[in-house]
Amino acid sequence: MTEPVEDLLRECAPQVLAALVRRYGHFDLAEDAVQEALLAAATQWPDDGLPDNPKAWLITVAARKLTDLLRAEQARRHREDTVARWALPEDWLTPPADRGTANSDDTLVLLFLCCHPALPPQSQVALTLRAVGGLTTAEIARAFLVSESTMTRRITRAKATIKQSGLPFTLPAPAERADRLAAVLHVLYLIFTEGYAATTGPTLYRVELSTESIRLARIVFHLLPGDPEVAGLLALMLLTDARRPARTAPDGSLIPLADQDRTRWNAAPISEGIALITAALPHGPVGPYQLQAAIAALHDEAPDTAHTDWPQITLLYERLMTLADNPIIALNHAVAVAMSQGPRKGLDLVDDLSTDDRLTNDHRLHAVRAHLLALTGDHEAARTAFRTAATLTTSLPQQRYLRARADDTHR
Structure with a gap:
């Protein structure tokens, strides 16, 4: 084919x-x-x-x-x-847009159907990733840090529940929408993340996924323009995806944030994302997507890594950790601490996270540890950590980058 x-x-x-x-x-x-x-x-x-x-x-x-x-x-x-x-x-073959309103976008309705209230939140997300995002069960399992067999059972049970529910294929009533919106936003975030940094395969991106997640986020924002978290998610996607042109070299190899040519970042989505998050923050409670968008905006506005407002980013991550028990957020906080207070401070936090079972086999923990060890001058330990990280990722660009870092670390 x-x-x-x-x-x-x-x-x-x-x-x-x-x-x-x-x-x-x-x-x-x-x-x-x-x-x-x-x-x-x-x-x-x-x-x-x-x-x-x-x-x-x-x-x-x-x-x-x-x-x-x-x-x-x-x-x-x-x-x-x-x-x-x-x-x-x-009107069976009439496209939804021709039937008059974004409310009739079938893909959006399918998103809410997959977020059936009878399903546990994780199953809502998993089923939507499978049905709408097109991710494989293995990819979804990695996103949730669970085994593939566990995810297969979760998706199978979710589909059976949908079958038995008899739920009509319509958008949920306004009174129910808030309860299911959080799961929908999480779905879109995971689809975007898989598209922006593919967990497996020969390329760093799956552009079709990140593009589709942004499209769906725009639809949700059109339907709920006053919801600050919806605006925050869309802003986060735009501000992050804007860096994509500078994240890889011509041969497809990964370029870390500190080494990227920021003149290659896309200015239009950065401007749109900053406008969205600036407008959203003063209205209503500040949620996790708004905080992450604010962090992304600080990165995008900085001329380089050295002039990034790391103390402000550290504070934003600390507030974010009060809202979500997510070890990756804590790992990013450790990086921000290292950049603002020194690598040894960051390493102490990373060592604390090493006991979290959710991160034991995650290459990101070892990659961050390796980077901070190199900054402290412990090059032998850094090389070992880089090699460990390379063995744990199934992304070929990530593997090549981490092995190259191990080889380039000074003896």
Whole structure:
């Protein structure tokens, strides 16, 4: 299958799934039908050429597959007469935007459906990453710091709950929306993170994921423009993604923040992100996405690492740690402390974090420790830590960078 066809199928898959769930309401069977339609497209399109409307083609094929699956299931329950009366509505193939409002964006509705209130928050996030973000179960497991088998069971149970719920394919009522919004925002954040710094594979980016997460965040912001956390998340994504052009060398190797050519950062999203977070901070409680966006803004506004406002970043991370029990936030705080108060202070905090089981096998802990050890002049220990970090990451650019750091550390 050619890369353009693969990219197109990846883009269309969640939209087709959303269309089927909106019409029929059978999440698990709809996903099976979509997978069959995608397989048919992957087999036929390279030889026959792309149809005039690929999304409509996929919806039509998936709808037929789903009808077959539903008829088989209904036959077992002696209800084939109900299925025989089903017919597609006249606007079945009309794109959501043509039906008048961002409220009808099927992908957004699918996001809220995956954040079903009967599901635990982690299952809400996992199911949405699978159905909308297109991440594999292994990638989702790494995002949650759990085993792949645990994540497989979690997603399977979540799909079964969705099937049994009978929840209509509509946006939740305003009274329910706040309870499910936090999970939706977390989903978008994880999708963006996987796109911006892929956990596995030969490249640092999965641009299709970061682009899609920003698109969805814009939709949520359009629907809820007065929510400061929604604005904070969108700002965080824009301010972070703006640095992407400078994060890799021509050969694809990773360039750390301190060594990036900041003239290559994209000015437009930086300006937009700063405007968003500046407008959001004075309104309502300050949440974790606003704090992270404020940190990103301080990085983007600084001319270089030496002139970054590290004391302010340290304070923001300290406030962030009061809101979320996340070891990566604590690790980033240790880096900020090291930059503002010296590497030994940061190392003390990293050593405290080394007892956290959630970080034991995370390459980021060892990479930070290696960097700080090098700053203190303990080059032998730094080399060992860099090599340990390289063995723990499944990202090839990260592996190459960490091994190079180990080799370049002064003896």
